[in-house]
Amino acid sequence: MLKFVKLQKESPPKRSTLERSQDFQEIYSEFINEKAKEQSSRCSQCGVPFCQIHCPLSNNIPDWLKLTAEGRMQEAYELSQSTNNMPEVCGRICPQDRLCEGNCVIEQSGHGTVTIGSIEKYITDTAWEKGWVKPIKIKKELKQSVGIIGSGPAGMACAEEMRKKGYQVTIYDRYDRPGGLLIYGIPNFKLEKFVVERRTKLLKDGGIKFIQNFEVGRDKSLNEIREKHDAVLIATGVYKAREIEIPGSELKNIFPAMEFLTASNKKGLGDRVELFDDGTLNAEGKNVVVIGGGDTAMDCVRTAVRQNAKSVKCLYRRDRSNMPGSSREVKNAEEEGVEFIWLTSPKKFIGDKKINKVEVDKMTLGEPDLSGRKKPVIKPGSEFTISADLVIKSLGFDPENIPKLFNAEELAISKWGTIKINLDSMETNLDGVFAAGDIVRGASLVVWAIRDGRDAATQIEKYLKSKAKENTIAA
Ligand SMILES: Cc1cc2nc3c(=O)[nH]c(=O)nc-3n(C[C@H](O)[C@H](O)[C@H](O)COP(=O)(O)OP(=O)(O)OC[C@H]3O[C@@H](n4cnc5c(N)ncnc54)[C@H](O)[C@@H]3O)c2cc1C
Ligand code: SF4
DSSP states (O other): OOGGGTSOOOOOOBOOHHHHTTSOSOSBOOOOHHHHHHHHTTOOOOSSOHHHHTSTTOOOHHHHHHHHHTTOHHHHHHHHHTTOSOHHHHHHHSOGGGSTGGGOHHHHTTSOOOOHHHHHHHHHHHHHHHTOOOOOOOSSOOSOEEEEEOOSHHHHHHHHHHHHTTOEEEEEOSSSSSOTHHHHTSOTTTSOHHHHHHHHHHHHHTTOEEEOSOOBTTTBOHHHHHHHOSEEEEOOOOOEEOOOOOTTTTSBSEEEHHHHHHHHHHHHTTOOOHHHHTSTTOOTTOEEEEEOOSHHHHHHHHHHHHTTOSEEEEEOSSOGGGOSSOHHHHHHHHHTTOEEEOSEEEEEEEOSSBOOEEEEEEEEEEEEOTTSSEEEEEOTTOOEEEEOSEEEEOOOEEOOOHHHHTTOTTSOBOTTSOBOOOTTTOBOSSTTEEEOTHHHHSSOOHHHHHHHHHHHHHHHHHHHHHHHHHHHHHO
16 A cells, blocks of 8 residues: 555546547446556555545545455455445546545645545446345345335435345336436436446345336325335435526527436437437537536536537536536536537527527626625626527526425425425434435435435334334334
């Protein structure tokens, strides 16, 4: 270990821009075994590991790096999976620059971080390849059951942890495939779908029941789900796209980001998608304008590049240093030919029935706002126009009105529309109903959803045990 003094930081090689922008496959090649060992040996084995502190799952990073450096891969895998339900997913898509790697001590001292994410991915991909990843085998079936609404990372992590304890687990989801945003939001070039599908198959093989195309609220009310199970977890994510209220918003070919990304992901999975097949949601040959500066906007611009758009422009009202998205993803997008028009905000959509141009204002940056980022202010008289055949709005997400959708007006929500929980017990104001993931936090990260799902499982088990005890005493 401690080889960071002699060994340079190396990430797995990125495929060339030309090659990768012509397909939807992941852009990084895999580490070869020797490189993973070598890079792991750069770790300085800190007594107080800041990488671990800044990982939402408190992954035991220094120990699995040491095991990898020593070639003890199966032990590295066992340790890595003990705190994370999908390490190969986090290794691929966590914004490591803001989490573990950004806080690595050797990064802080100017030697370049240990490439933790790539090694985490390598360990678990190796485990899958070698057949070390096995379905859950429980010691004793328990009678009590948990109904989980939503099969995103929060719902799946909670389901796995509850099943390991022996409970009966059913996941309900309104989509036709499990995975939530892992399957229909995040594009293939960041996370190939087989990675998600093999995880859901593993959960099914471990005895978790998945009911797809089932929308709570439409197919059954929350109370009906409560009657069927001893406890319920709401893990429905946030899906209401933020709108942009400017003249011309009614013109055709202006779409919310999720509609564009879901269509592309469904095509990648081999589905028929009418609006894509008739060309409406296909960026091919079009001047595409994406509005927004977060990670979803980056996924949209990079998807448009891969669909062979004529041009792809990203409008963002602040500058590069004030962008909310990961700098790694902005760099990838720039390499792939996306043009960023910083400090611009759309003023008007122009066209005759269909969008044809976007009129934009130039912006300057004023004082920092509540988020700590500088507030954009319009520069009077600075308008100019940009050609556009397809506009994608990516301004963030808010929660849907869950109490109304679930026919459960009594369910308490916060002023932002997220579900209110007791932060210790993760229980909502309804007895035996818990909530986790984006629907509690607002739009966040996969790694936080997994953390919340695991914490919810701990709390639900406590609740179910106390209920079982009450019932025994009453009997
Ligand atoms: C385009 C995009 C890219 C992203 N990229 C990244 C990234 O690179 N890295 C990262 O860490 N995070 C990323 N995120 C964020 C991350 O995907 C989310 O934080 C995470 O998926 C939240 O998990 P969740 O389980 O709370 O919800 P979700 O993943 O949203 O899953 C919720 C599930 O609930 C189901 N559901 C909703 N309502 C109902 C209902 N009424 N009945 C039944 N089922 C219902 C939905 O169908 C869905 O399957 C991205 C998000 C988006 C939109
Ligand atoms: S889960 Fe994410 S933050 Fe934690 S070690 Fe892995 S890549 Fe880093």
